[in-house]
Amino acid sequence: MARKASLSGFPEWLPQERAIEQHVLDTLRKTFELHGFGNIETRAVETVGHLLRKGEIDKEVYGLSRLAAEETAKSDPNALALHFDLTVPFARYVVENAGHLAFPFRRYQMQKVWRGERPQDGRFREFMQADIDVVGEGTLPFRYDVELALVIVEALSALPIGDFMLRVNNRKLAEGFYLGLGLEDPAGVLRSIDKLEKIGAEKVAELLRTELGATDAQAEAALALASIRTLDDSFVGQVRALGVSHPLLEEGLEELAEVVRTAVRRAPGKVIADLSIARGLDYYTGTVYETVLVGHESLGSICSGGRYESLASKGNKNYPGVGLSIGVTRLVSRMLAEASVTASRSVPSAVLVALANDEGWHDAQDVAAALRSRGICVEVAAAAEKFGKQIKFADRRGIPFVWFIGEDGSHEVKDIRSGEQSSADPASWMPPAQDLHVGIVSA
Amino acid sequence: MARKASLSGFPEWLPQERAIEQHVLDTLRKTFELHGFGNIETRAVETVGHLLRKGEIDKEVYGLSRLAAEETAKSDPNALALHFDLTVPFARYVVENAGHLAFPFRRYQMQKVWRGERPQDGRFREFMQADIDVVGEGTLPFRYDVELALVIVEALSALPIGDFMLRVNNRKLAEGFYLGLGLEDPAGVLRSIDKLEKIGAEKVAELLRTELGATDAQAEAALALASIRTLDDSFVGQVRALGVSHPLLEEGLEELAEVVRTAVRRAPGKVIADLSIARGLDYYTGTVYETVLVGHESLGSICSGGRYESLASKGNKNYPGVGLSIGVTRLVSRMLAEASVTASRSVPSAVLVALANDEGWHDAQDVAAALRSRGICVEVAAAAEKFGKQIKFADRRGIPFVWFIGEDGSHEVKDIRSGEQSSADPASWMPPAQDLHVGIVSA
Missing domain, CATH: 3.30.930.10 (Bira Bifunctional Protein; Domain 2)
Structure with missing residues (x-):
């Protein structure tokens, strides 16, 4: 309070x-x-x-x-x-x-x-x-x-x-x-x-x-x-x-x-x-x-x-x-x-799916739907702003992961806390258990 | 209504x-x-x-x-x-x-x-x-x-x-x-x-x-x-x-x-x-x-x-x-x-642990705790009434399973819908998935 x-x-x-x-x-x-x-x-x-x-x-x-x-x-x-x-x-x-x-x-x-x-x-x-x-x-x-x-x-x-x-x-x-x-x-x-x-x-x-x-x-x-x-x-x-x-x-x-x-x-x-x-x-x-x-x-x-x-x-x-x-x-x-x-973050989302361009919105929604089917809370960016701005959007909310879809259809996910980025499959990727839901942490 | x-x-x-x-x-x-x-x-x-x-x-x-x-x-x-x-x-x-x-x-x-x-x-x-x-x-x-x-x-x-x-x-x-x-x-x-x-x-x-x-x-x-x-x-x-x-x-x-x-x-x-x-x-x-x-x-x-x-x-x-x-x-x-x-039943409980005698209450609580640790909702009978009465207690609430502890420490669980009764281990027994929680059933 x-x-x-x-x-x-x-x-x-x-x-x-x-x-x-x-x-x-x-x-x-x-x-x-x-x-x-x-x-x-x-x-x-x-x-x-x-x-x-x-x-x-x-x-x-x-x-x-x-x-x-x-x-x-x-x-x-x-x-x-x-x-x-x-x-x-x-x-x-x-x-x-x-x-x-x-x-x-x-x-x-x-x-x-x-x-x-x-x-x-x-x-x-x-x-x-x-x-x-x-x-x-x-x-x-x-x-x-x-x-x-x-x-x-x-x-x-x-x-x-x-x-x-x-x-x-x-x-x-x-x-x-x-x-x-x-x-x-x-x-x-x-x-x-x-x-x-x-x-x-x-x-x-x-x-x-x-x-x-x-x-x-x-x-x-x-x-x-x-x-x-x-x-x-x-x-x-x-x-x-x-x-x-x-x-x-x-x-x-x-x-x-x-x-x-x-x-x-x-x-x-x-x-x-x-x-x-x-x-x-x-x-x-x-x-x-x-x-x-x-x-x-x-x-x-x-x-x-x-x-x-x-x-x-x-x-x-x-x-x-x-x-x-x-x-x-x-x-x-x-x-x-x-x-x-x-609380470990202010929103339920564990992942933000970034947009490289506005036409990518449907692909981003497909990724989001695949992740949600495994219980992962996901938001999709509303506009294809610069990636830095989209990462900042996630950061302000405490969303730990940002998902990128390449022009060649490749997928990468970045842990924005460590900066670590690796390729990922929307059909199987899972965040670490402690990041899946909002964590309630005793000080 | x-x-x-x-x-x-x-x-x-x-x-x-x-x-x-x-x-x-x-x-x-x-x-x-x-x-x-x-x-x-x-x-x-x-x-x-x-x-x-x-x-x-x-x-x-x-x-x-x-x-x-x-x-x-x-x-x-x-x-x-x-x-x-x-x-x-x-x-x-x-x-x-x-x-x-x-x-x-x-x-x-x-x-x-x-x-x-x-x-x-x-x-x-x-x-x-x-x-x-x-x-x-x-x-x-x-x-x-x-x-x-x-x-x-x-x-x-x-x-x-x-x-x-x-x-x-x-x-x-x-x-x-x-x-x-x-x-x-x-x-x-x-x-x-x-x-x-x-x-x-x-x-x-x-x-x-x-x-x-x-x-x-x-x-x-x-x-x-x-x-x-x-x-x-x-x-x-x-x-x-x-x-x-x-x-x-x-x-x-x-x-x-x-x-x-x-x-x-x-x-x-x-x-x-x-x-x-x-x-x-x-x-x-x-x-x-x-x-x-x-x-x-x-x-x-x-x-x-x-x-x-x-x-x-x-x-x-x-x-x-x-x-x-x-x-x-x-x-x-x-x-x-x-x-x-x-709703498939009027209470969350999937199991009622019956009492053979009043002294059995602690053993019954041990069984209940073991089951609860696996997410099974359990009630323990409050008094060692006749088994028929305890089964009726479960039946009125739609609780599907009644658990019995024998004098020799054996465990049996009865599906009171089918009448089927079999031995069970409190450390591992699980009800069928559809009985674990209250089911919401479309008519």
């Missing part, structure tokens, strides 16, 4: 920057599909009534109205507005199409979302999210909580983003612990703990005492729980050592231990039990996930999610789910800002 | 329908990139001032306002609104980023656009467009008009949409002819001719006489021109036989003849000179294109565009361009409505 967006909060990329974003999206898609997740897209708009059914976030929503229409009252629940995430539209989609879906339903979804909030580093008004979820009808085995952690580790590991850490906690564990402690508003405690990174332990303790009626000992215990972080299941012993017991706590300990034990075996060093993770939103009911880029902790979580016992419900049907959402724009904007990754 | 969209004009696809749309988008992307077009995306919103700078279409624009904000006057040119096509945002993008782009700049863009118009068959309020354009700085050789016709024929030929015909005309030809005839408002004549398919020749003649001051003979000649359709350059002789001459007409004849002659050689039978094509919008200045699906003419054009001498300008810089836009949603909705194309 060397350049400033012309509309604050609405980033746009240059072609070579977009190539990096495309690489990220292609890589995610590939990993998700390898794990059996199918793609869907939902419409960009929802009714205001559906978007705001959980309350709280109306400040951020962009309402829609036809410029030529009569004024619609913004409070009209049937008015349209842009979605602010992919979970709320997905919940509607599942209910509307339940009869046509096979449950547990695995889907990924990569679309832009909009939030009218104040833009700042890593926060945008329009941004791309990539979500995966598994949704059951009635029930959904806990094993999917484990599987999704592994899928997301595999997906993020395939990206050129450097080291990351998936931090996992469990709402049952935390809420059970607070209940076992005798705190009566576990959700309120969780919301206070969620502020830990922002305001520090002392202020959280004060909140717990003043707003949630905690004693000094209770506040201390809640903070002690939140300080536990282990790369294996040794957190279980550390929690037990705090001397609190509650059936919900037991359930949460068992679930989180299963996630971490599996990760130790299948994704070592990438998953940590972090008992400070709370996730502000209320609908999570079990596992919660956050992800930090190591060395970029200030960026916030680049991938978050969790288990919700009710993504949606209709009549007596309930749809539990577990899922994660990757903040693609946040990730890509950081990669661009740091120039940690670059 | 067996199902009705829950919000009129905002279609959403089931996973197996989205697979068809993805196939269309992937195929277009591949063709465009093979021809050296790079991808960009622009933000979904523009300022109202930019969107309406050409006037006329304000009825269709969706304005945006934050639900929590003070009321913004809709007429405020700085207010935000959703783009209604990809050309207007692209024009802004080119001007804003001109210093970072290499001209002639080739790009493709595949994004949703929004229009608040009344939904009807083939017309939506939210729909996907796929655009390609080449834009020059100052000048742009005519040859790109020829090239773009060939690229689009190649792209559409690669789609499972059946026979189509690219209808090409040239604004200079038509306007020069009208000027040569002595008609003083060639743009007005063009707008009347544009109504030919809708209201018929008689009514167009009446419009020409009453609204454009044409004599009977002039109206007749204009209609005679619009009746010319040839698959080769014989239209030139037919136009000349009408006895009109004008320098602009000559220029247009020469340009259109070059497009058609090249098409005869490189895309035979796919391009027709059709002198009735007018394209309502005013900014085209030379070549104009429309595309009909043979047998689906009532659907309207599925791909249109043309040459514009000024896509954008800033100071003394002018950016001419030529491009086309494919109506992807219109195309896909017709494919779905006709069931002319189906």
Whole structure:
């Protein structure tokens, strides 16, 4: 992001920057599909009534109205507005199409979302999210909580983003612990703990005492729980050592231990039990996930999610789910800002077929067609300018090869980086593998 | 589109329908990139001032306002609104980023656009467009008009949409002819001719006489021109036989003849000179294109565009361009409505690894990882239910293969369509090529 967006909060990329974003999206898609997740897209708009059914976030929503229409009252629940995430539209989609879906339903979804909030580093008004979820009808085995952690580790590991850490906690564990402690508003405690990174332990303790009626000992215990972080299941012993017991706590300990034990075996060093993770939103009911880029902790979580016992419900049907959402724009904007990754050229073309004279255009197109049939991206010069000018045309775009057709029908191809030129057969020539497609190179 | 969209004009696809749309988008992307077009995306919103700078279409624009904000006057040119096509945002993008782009700049863009118009068959309020354009700085050789016709024929030929015909005309030809005839408002004549398919020749003649001051003979000649359709350059002789001459007409004849002659050689039978094509919008200045699906003419054009001498300008810089836009949603909705194309399964997975018992989950994940490393999409059963139930799970999704791990560590794979079961090695087994990915099958 060397350049400033012309509309604050609405980033746009240059072609070579977009190539990096495309690489990220292609890589995610590939990993998700390898794990059996199918793609869907939902419409960009929802009714205001559906978007705001959980309350709280109306400040951020962009309402829609036809410029030529009569004024619609913004409070009209049937008015349209842009979605602010992919979970709320997905919940509607599942209910509307339940009869046509096979449950547990695995889907990924990569679309832009909009939030009218104040833009700042890593926060945008329009941004791309990539979500995966598994949704059951009635029930959904806990094993999917484990599987999704592994899928997301595999997906993020395939990206050129450097080291990351998936931090996992469990709402049952935390809420059970607070209940076992005798705190009566576990959700309120969780919301206070969620502020830990922002305001520090002392202020959280004060909140717990003043707003949630905690004693000094209770506040201390809640903070002690939140300080536990282990790369294996040794957190279980550390929690037990705090001397609190509650059936919900037991359930949460068992679930989180299963996630971490599996990760130790299948994704070592990438998953940590972090008992400070709370996730502000209320609908999570079990596992919660956050992800930090190591060395970029200030960026916030680049991938978050969790288990919700009710993504949606209709009549007596309930749809539990577990899922994660990757903040693609946040990730890509950081990669661009740091120039940690670059694209090897600004166009797909590996070859420019030069023109010796204007009549040679058809022959040049024949060469291009022959090369394209083997998956090589090719442009043909539009005019028979001096060869130096045609080579410069390629050079400015980073096109590595220029193809020349001699008057005698001979063919030569020049690597304009090395200057090396050799004869070539349009029916068989291939560029080196690393030049075939735009390369995404870590700095 | 067996199902009705829950919000009129905002279609959403089931996973197996989205697979068809993805196939269309992937195929277009591949063709465009093979021809050296790079991808960009622009933000979904523009300022109202930019969107309406050409006037006329304000009825269709969706304005945006934050639900929590003070009321913004809709007429405020700085207010935000959703783009209604990809050309207007692209024009802004080119001007804003001109210093970072290499001209002639080739790009493709595949994004949703929004229009608040009344939904009807083939017309939506939210729909996907796929655009390609080449834009020059100052000048742009005519040859790109020829090239773009060939690229689009190649792209559409690669789609499972059946026979189509690219209808090409040239604004200079038509306007020069009208000027040569002595008609003083060639743009007005063009707008009347544009109504030919809708209201018929008689009514167009009446419009020409009453609204454009044409004599009977002039109206007749204009209609005679619009009746010319040839698959080769014989239209030139037919136009000349009408006895009109004008320098602009000559220029247009020469340009259109070059497009058609090249098409005869490189895309035979796919391009027709059709002198009735007018394209309502005013900014085209030379070549104009429309595309009909043979047998689906009532659907309207599925791909249109043309040459514009000024896509954008800033100071003394002018950016001419030529491009086309494919109506992807219109195309896909017709494919779905006709069931002319189906997806072979509703999920990416080619294999389900079954569980004999819950402890086998890790072994099953090992098998899945081995298969995925060769690009095979795999799911692992979440619970060790009866094999019959696990096979049914695969069957409901169209997953063709179920993998079994014996207690002795042996491996067998069953094609659940044929019932055939044989031993298999996770390190080397491959499904038949047609089962590797979701197949898109023409009915």
